[in-house]
Amino acid sequence: MKVLICDKVETSAVEKMRNGGLTVDDKSGITAQDLLNVVGDYDIMVVRSATKATKEVIEKGKNLKLIVRGGVGMDNIDAEAAKKANIKVENTPEASSISVAELTIGLMFALARKITIADSTMKSGKWEKKRLNGTELYKKTLGLVGVGRIGFETAKRAIALGMSVVGYDPYLNPVPEHISKAGIKMVKTVDEIYSQSDYISLHMPKTKETAGMINAEAFKKMKKTAYILNCARGGIIAEKDLAEALKTGTIAGAAIDVYEKEPISPDNPLLTVGEKIILLPHLGASSDEGQSRVGDAVTINTKPLEGNIYLVLLDGILNNETSETLRKAFDDLIESRIWKFVVDLSGVSYMGSPGIGLFISLLDTLDEHKGTIVFINPQENVKEVFKLFQLSTFYSITNTLQDAIKELKGLSH
Numbered sequence: 546m547k548v549l550i551c552d553k554v555e556t557s558a559v560e561k562m563r564n565g566g567l568t569v570d571d572k573s574g575i576t577a578q579d580l581l582n583v584v585g586d587y588d589i590m591v592v593r594s595a596t597k598a599t600k601e602v603i604e605k606g607k608n609l610k611l612i613v614r615g616g617v618g619m620d621n622i623d624a625e626a627a628k629k630a631n632i633k634v635e636n637t638p639e640a641s642s643i644s645v646a647e648l649t650i651g652l653m654f655a656l657a658r659k660i661t662i663a664d665s666t667m668k669s670g671k672w673e674k675k676r677l678n679g680t681e682l683y684k685k686t687l688g689l690v691g692v693g694r695i696g697f698e699t700a701k702r703a704i705a706l707g708m709s710v711v712g713y714d715p716y717l718n719p720v721p722e723h724i725s726k727a728g729i730k731m732v733k734t735v736d737e738i739y740s741q742s743d744y745i746s747l748h749m750p751k752t753k754e755t756a757g758m759i760n761a762e763a764f765k766k767m768k769k770t771a772y773i774l775n776c777a778r779g780g781i782i783a784e785k786d787l788a789e790a791l792k793t794g795t796i797a798g799a800a801i802d803v804y805e806k807e808p809i810s811p812d813n814p815l816l817t818v819g820e821k822i823i824l825l826p827h828l829g830a831s832s833d834e835g836q837s838r839v840g841d842a843v844t845i846n847t848k849p850l851e852g853n854i855y856l857v858l859l860d861g862i863l864n865n866e867t868s869e870t871l872r873k874a875f876d877d878l879i880e881s882r883i884w885k886f887v888v889d890l891s892g893v894s895y896m897g898s899p900g901i902g903l904f905i906s907l908l909d910t911l912d913e914h915k916g917t918i919v920f921i922n923p924q925e926n927v928k929e930v931f932k933l934f935q936l937s938t939f940y941s942i943t944n945t946l947q948d949a950i951k952e953l954k955g956l957s958h
């Protein structure tokens with residue numbers, strides 16, 4: 546698989562892609578004209594913000610299967626043209642999904658128990674035990690608008706706290722299995738989220754459709770006791786309307802990490818609301834792990850099955866860093882003459898191109914020993930990656946462990 550790097554990315558990331566079995570051409574700083582000349586030779590294109598993946602580039606990229614945007618915003622990619630050409634477009638938010646989900650949960654606790662108010666009043670010399678009585682999250686309803694990576698990670702954590710989770714995401718059609726399995730109840734209209742939820746958390750991108758979507762009209766449909774959280778993108782909430790809704794008691798409170806304009810200007814209406822709002826300076830991805838996801842973010846458990854077959858249980862996300870950890874674990878097993886693997890993917894919530902590269906290169910090594918890998922239990926989004934890269938021509942995905950063992954036993958060895 547050939548990768549074209551168009552903008553500067555970390556040397557270590559390029560190394561990792563190469564180690565993962567991909568052929569990588571680093572042409573960072575490539576001009577628009579040169580890009581048009583060469584893009585036809587590549588399967589994957591990696592951009593940051595400088596290179597524009599225009600309609601013209603996409604049309605010339607006859608072999609393109611994936612455009613990766615290192616970072617989050619996707620404004621430099623013609624998503625419509627890519628979709629038409631059946632090219633998957635991915636940014637790299639997987640590194641920060643868990644950080645944002647944890648922050649969201651933290652903010653719900655802060656709102657419910659008035660933690661930030663308690664802290665600031667204590668520091669101003671007050672002891673307001675009675676006034677600062679709070680509520681539990683237990684048995685409350687969290688409504689998610691957008692049930693992608695971050696929405697899903699948030700839901701899993703909220704469910705573990707005993708909350709009910711309802712989700713609205715018109716683009717998940719049909720609803721992927723991992724969402725219903727986790728216990729998220731999907732609803733058909735956003736109004737159902739507004740009317741049912743005690744906490745409403747936004748996890749969709751900012752698009753033409755979502756810009757200003759949470760406005761005065763929407764606040765009127767929410768419970769008076771509702772809290773709204775925005776750790777997604779500034780501009781999805783109409784800030785003036787939110788300030789008004791909080792001041793007039795239309796809703797109870799808010800926690801906001803992102804703004805129409807960042808850093809915010811001194812006349813931002815949200816600064817006039819006072820205690821009912823928690824404001825953070827776009828901290829969603831600002832954790833050590835979110836900035837540079839460390840190798841141990843994927844956990845690997847191995848267990849011998851019958852006939853020299855090993856079960857490898859993965860949990861986490863397969864990106865550059867985690868694929869490296871996984872490779873080391875496989876190398877150790879292969880060194881101990883283990884060549885047949887059942888890889889249980891049920892815990893893998895995201896698989897990017899380095900993860901794919903890793904498995905493809907492993908197959909070469911295993912082929913020599915007439916070994917192979919059989920995958921079981923992929924989540925819906927990982928299944929899609931298999932389909933996109935036509936990995937089923939290399940690998941089997943079976944439904945049960947028994948089928949996987951049967952297949953591996955059938956291999957001559």
Ligand SMILES: NC(=O)c1ccc[n+]([C@@H]2O[C@H](COP(=O)([O-])OP(=O)(O)OC[C@H]3O[C@@H](n4cnc5c(N)ncnc54)[C@H](O)[C@@H]3O)[C@@H](O)[C@H]2O)c1
Nearest residue numbers: 638691692693694695696714716748749750776777829830
């Ligand atoms: N606060 C931060 O620092 C921070 C960090 C990373 C990402 N983000 C933001 O968080 C958001 C979610 O990120 P993600 O990684 O989960 O993205 P994702 O692409 O995995 O999920 C977004 C989901 O929103 C859904 N969606 C799109 N339009 C919608 C609509 N009109 N109504 C309801 N759902 C809709 C999509 O179908 C998708 O399932 C993005 O806006 C991203 O920019 C914020």
